[in-house]
Amino acid sequence: MKVTNELGDxxxxxxxxxxxxxxxxxxxxxxxxxxxxLALLEVFKSPSAILSASTNDLKNAQLSDAVAQKIKSxxxxxxxxxxxxxxxxxxxxxxxxxxxxPVLLKEIPDPPPLLFVRGDRSLLSSMQLAIVGTRxxxxxxxxxxxxxxxxxxxxxxxxxxxxxxxxxxxxxxxALDASKKTIAVAATGLDRVYPASHKSLAKEIIKTGxxxxxxxxxxxxxxxxxxxxxxxxxxxxxxxxxVEATIKSGTLVTAKHAMEQGREVFAMPGSIHNPLAxxxxxxxxQGAKLVETADDVLEELGSLSCVVADDExxxxxxxxxxxxxxxxxxxxEKIAFDPISVDDLIMETKCTAxxxxxxxxxxxxxxxxxxxxxxxFYRCVID
Numbered sequence: 001m002k003v004t005n006e007l008g009d010x011x012x013x014x015x016x017x018x019x020x021x022x023x024x025x026x027x028x029x030x031x032x033x034x035x036x037x038l039a040l041l042e043v044f045k046s047p048s049a050i051l052s053a054s055t056n057d058l059k060n061a062q063l064s065d066a067v068a069q070k071i072k073s074x075x076x077x078x079x080x081x082x083x084x085x086x087x088x089x090x091x092x093x094x095x096x097x098x099x100x101x102p103v104l105l106k107e108i109p110d111p112p113p114l115l116f117v118r119g120d121r122s123l124l125s126s127m128q129l130a131i132v133g134t135r136x137x138x139x140x141x142x143x144x145x146x147x148x149x150x151x152x153x154x155x156x157x158x159x160x161x162x163x164x165x166x167x168x169x170x171x172x173x174x175a176l177d178a179s180k181k182t183i184a185v186a187a188t189g190l191d192r193v194y195p196a197s198h199k200s201l202a203k204e205i206i207k208t209g210x211x212x213x214x215x216x217x218x219x220x221x222x223x224x225x226x227x228x229x230x231x232x233x234x235x236x237x238x239x240x241x242x243v244e245a246t247i248k249s250g251t252l253v254t255a256k257h258a259m260e261q262g263r264e265v266f267a268m269p270g271s272i273h274n275p276l277a278x279x280x281x282x283x284x285x286q287g288a289k290l291v292e293t294a295d296d297v298l299e300e301l302g303s304l305s306c307v308v309a310d311d312e313x314x315x316x317x318x319x320x321x322x323x324x325x326x327x328x329x330x331x332x333e334k335i336a337f338d339p340i341s342v343d344d345l346i347m348e349t350k351c352t353a354x355x356x357x358x359x360x361x362x363x364x365x366x367x368x369x370x371x372x373x374x375x376x377f378y379r380c381v382i383d
Contacts, residue, residue, distance in 0.1 A: 022047035023095050024079040027114050028216055031067035037113040081217040085191055092117040108235040108261045112214035116190050119210035123181055126158040130233045132251050133167025133243035134276055139370055140337060140378055141244040142170045149174025151294040158183055160237050163198055167243045181209040187229040189219035230254040238301050239264030245279030252279050264300055266291045271338045331359050335369055339376035
């Protein structure tokens with residue numbers, strides 16, 4: 001079992017186990033949320049003192065009679081699942097008083113008093129950028145997310161996201177494909193993976209990164225838990241990059257948390273006809289930094305100002321290592337990152353339908369363009 005005391009020391013004595021038990025027991029008491037837990041620590045200094053306090057002392061600390069009674073009557077066996085989980089390798093519980101509790105997370109209004117961590121706990125104190133977005137992104141957004149995560153990770157940033165479908169998934173894979181580290185913040189207990197289809201992704205993340213949750217072992221996903229998770233995603237990070245999002249989405253909840261926490265917020269603009277771009281456009285109007293390249297993010301994060309990126313860009317004829325003939329280059333230059341129809345390409349290039357279709361097939365096989373529903377094509381982001 002990986003056990004830390006309140007100073008963050010890695011020890012396994014019975015005393016330390018008992019101390020950890022008190023932290024876990026108090027966290028499972030119904031009615032004791034993050035703010036209440038930390039308020040009680042201010043008064044009583046330790047979970048042990050809280051659990052041993054009298055009902056009157058607890059009520060004098062501004063607790064309701066109902067919550068005070070729940071603390072006094074809590075069954076210590078309630079944490080058996082947590083202790084059993086801790087017996088596994090690379091499983092940790094990080095407490096508020098531990099020296100390695102993330103400094104940035106302590107700054108938010110309602111930081112979790114405990115964090116369950118699977119993987120490299122030291123990574124929680126690394127420089128992180130959160131990348132978030134819709135669960136149903138456009139194909140272009142998936143490619144862009146992957147490319148940005150891969151690029152930004154290569155500059156030393158840990159990529160943090162929520163292990164969800166869509167943009168979150170692409171962000172994690174982008175960092176992993178750069179052989180770099182990523183953190184996934186879960187809205188469940190860490191004995192399960194949500195969605196279940198991401199079990200293999202979770203295993204890959206644990207190998208070099210970490211999965212984190214404030215929720216005790218056995219906690220199943222509920223709608224109200226995702227906004228709570230989102231405040232941790234932004235709280236751990238220097239900034240939050242939003243790729244695609246609707247106006248009413250959990251992604252904008254994360255961005256709102258980031259703004260309230262004093263974090264940088266970045267947003268990628270999109271087509272005015274794309275409903276998934278409206279959330280980003282709303283954030284930009286609210287003061288989020290418009291992002292077109294990874295440099296836009298790096299320049300804003302002052303701690304990374306010493307990093308110099310290659311600003312020469314990639315010429316079309318160098319894309320994907322393919323040498324293109326003049327007619328293919330001409331067609332490629334007409335294809336933007338927003339989808340365009342074959343008919344429009346025929347008008348733009350003055351080529352025949354057969355010529356355009358043939359060249360599009362070659363460009364798609366080379367990975368330079370991709371097709372979208374409705375007979376549309378768009379330029380691909382090349383890693």
